[in-house]
Amino acid sequence: MEVREQSRMVELWLTQEEKNDPVFREGLKPIYQKYREQNYLVAVFLPGEGDLYQQxxxxxxxxxxxxxxEQVRSGLS
Known part of the structure; x- marks a missing residue:
């Protein structure tokens, strides 16, 4: 979890295990509530399934x- 005071944003970066754990995800709700009450944007980032290097x-x-x-079309090549 990273709290960015200046931009009033909270970032939650979950692992694959956390993403797939409904008990863990439910346990995040008090964090969402706490920061929303302080007018923070709460962003949750979930891991993908694909190959990061290839993508x-x-x-x-x-x-x-x-x-x-675009360069060829505009004649800047």
């Missing part, structure tokens, strides 16, 4: 290709 690589390749296409 990041694919995203970077896609973004680079789109940028190259």
């Amino acid at each position: 990041t690589r694919d995203l970077l390749i896609y973004n680079r290709r789109k940028l190259a296409e």
Whole structure:
């Protein structure tokens, strides 16, 4: 859990085990309540199922290709 005072945000980063544990997830509700009462945004980040390396690589390749296409279209190549 990371509390960002300046932006009034609380980040909760769960592990795969925590994500799949309904008792643990239910136990987070008092934390949500406490920070919402103080006008904080509570964000919960859950782990995904895919290969992070492969998905990041694919995203970077896609973004680079789109940028190259835009440069060619605008004549900045």
